[in-house]
Every structure is written in structure tokens, then in C-alpha cells.
Amino acid sequence: MGTEVVRRVAIVTGAGSTGGLGKAIARALARAGNVAVVNDLEEASAGETAKKLIEEGYEAFPVAADVSDAEAVEGMVAEVLNRFNRIDILVNCVGIRTKALISEIKADEIDRVLAVNLTSVILCTNAVAGIMKRQQFGRVVSIGSTAGRRGGGEYMTSTSIYSAAKAGIGGFSRSAARELGPFGITVNVVAPFLIDVPGRSHRRPPEMVEEMLRNIPMRRLGTPEDVAAAVAFLASDAASYITGVELDVNGGWHMEG
Numbered sequence: 001m002g003t004e005v006v007r008r009v010a011i012v013t014g015a016g017s018t019g020g021l022g023k024a025i026a027r028a029l030a031r032a033g034n035v036a037v038v039n040d041l042e043e044a045s046a047g048e049t050a051k052k053l054i055e056e057g058y059e060a061f062p063v064a065a066d067v068s069d070a071e072a073v074e075g076m077v078a079e080v081l082n083r084f085n086r087i088d089i090l091v092n093c094v095g096i097r098t099k100a101l102i103s104e105i106k107a108d109e110i111d112r113v114l115a116v117n118l119t120s121v122i123l124c125t126n127a128v129a130g131i132m133k134r135q136q137f138g139r140v141v142s143i144g145s146t147a148g149r150r151g152g153g154e155y156m157t158s159t160s161i162y163s164a165a166k167a168g169i170g171g172f173s174r175s176a177a178r179e180l181g182p183f184g185i186t187v188n189v190v191a192p193f194l195i196d197v198p199g200r201s202h203r204r205p206p207e208m209v210e211e212m213l214r215n216i217p218m219r220r221l222g223t224p225e226d227v228a229a230a231v232a233f234l235a236s237d238a239a240s241y242i243t244g245v246e247l248d249v250n251g252g253w254h255m256e257g
Contacts, residue, residue, distance in 0.1 A: 014094030016040025020197035024224035030058035117165035177244035218251030
């Protein structure tokens with residue numbers, strides 16, 4: 001079973017140089033034969049990832065946009081459509097968290113976390129849905145989280161708003177899958193947890209990592225490439241009859257507790 005897709009156009013949000021997951025997903029989709037449209041809030045960050053992919057022999061195109069803003073999303077989609085005349089794949093990967101507790105978080109911070117994590121998914125899906133319907137083909141894959149169903153737990157404290165947003169992604173995606181299925185469009189979610197992103201391992205004390213590994217049946221943390229492989233599969237022809245699914249990519253952690 002392969003994940004090869006021939007020169008389809010794939011937008012990956014949050015895929016700039018500072019985004020571990022998005023960058024890995026863009027590379028996996030490009031490796032499968034797609035044009036990787038690299039989105040990031042910062043033009044330089046999007047450009048850096050796209051440049052790296054091009055140097056590796058892939059086709060990539062950077063586009064800067066705040067995907068939590070409706071006007072910016074419309075502009076991004078118009079730019080991509082004008083350049084390639086089609087949009088086949090959308091991967092919603094942008095995300096942020098807050099460290100504030102429920103009793104401490106401010107309204108503007110709540111709005112921002114929900115806007116970046118959830119509203120962006122709705123806006124981007126809305127912006128490409130009409131295009132994909134006309135094409136009678138589309139793949140939408142959003143990055144959720146096991147926290148959307150279980151809460152952050154002992155390893156992800158202060159994540160109530162983040163968890164709420166990720167839960168919202170699941171509900172929205174299942175509804176969108178029902179609505180868009182008749183047009184050959186699949187809508188799915190990949191739900192990782194405890195991904196070891198390069199450069200961020202120092203944030204977890206060694207004793208916490210040891211405890212986490214004891215609760216993961218696979219006995220290792222996930223990698224961005226693990227998540228990217230799942231996304232590439234769901235974006236491929238091999239997954240043409242899979243929709244409305246939330247795929248756990250967490251080494252079995254969802255079975256614990």
C-alpha cells in the first residue's frame with residue numbers, strides 16, 4: 001500500500017522553519033510527488049522551509065498568512081489557486097498553547113488559542129471546500145490531539161483551552177466529512193501526543209520522560225516523521241475510502257488510564 005500522489009497541490013499550514021510537525025508533513029507530501037505549499041505566519045520562516053525542500057529536489061512554494069484571519073486565508077488560497085490552478089490537499093497544522101490555568105487565563109488569550117487552533121481549521125477548510133467540490137476531489141487532514149478527548153493529563157498541564165480547541169477539530173471534521181463526502185473529498189484528523197520535536201526536548205525533565213515512556217506501549221516518544229507518515233497516507237489515493245476518522249498516532253498511549 002503506497003502513499004504516492006502525482007503532482008497534486010498541498011497546502012500545509014504552520015510549516016515554517018520553526019514548526020517541527022508542519023515541516024515534516026510538508027516534506028513527506030513533497031516526497032510523495034505533491035507540490036508543497038508551505039504556509040507560515042512569517043514570510044522568512046515559510047521561505048526557509050520551501051527553500052530547503054527545493055534544495056532537496058522537491059517542488060515547494062512559500063506563502064505567508066495568518067490563517068486565523070479570514071481575509072488572510074482568502075488571500076492565501078487565491079494566491080495558490082492563481083499559481084497552480086488547483087488545490088488538492090489541505091493540512092491544518094498550525095497551533096499554539098497557553099501555560100495559564102483556568103483560574104488565571106484572560107479572555108484575549110482564550111480567544112487567541114481558539115482562533116489559531118480551531119478557527120483556522122474552519123476558515124481554511126471553508127476556503128478550499130468550493131475548489132475541491134468543483135474538482136470532485138480533495139483531502140483535508142487536520143492535526144488534533146489525544147488531549148482533545150482525554151484532556152492534557154499529567155504531562156500537559158494548563159491545556160484546557162487547547163484541549164477544547166482540539167476537541168472542536170474532531171467534531172468539525174466529522175461533520176465536514178459527511179457534508180463533503182459526496183464530492184470525493186475526505187476529511188480526517190491525525191491525533192498525536194507527546195511528540196519529540198527537535199530542539200524542544202529540554203522542556204521535559206528526564207524523570208518525566210521516563211514516566212511517560214512507561215505509559216506508552218511502544219516505549220518511545222513519537223517523532224514528527226511518525227505524524228507526517230500518517231498524514232501522507234490519509235492524503236493519498238490509498239486512503240480514498242477513509243473519512244471522518246480521528247487517527248491516534250501516539251504509540252498506544254490512548255489505551256492507557
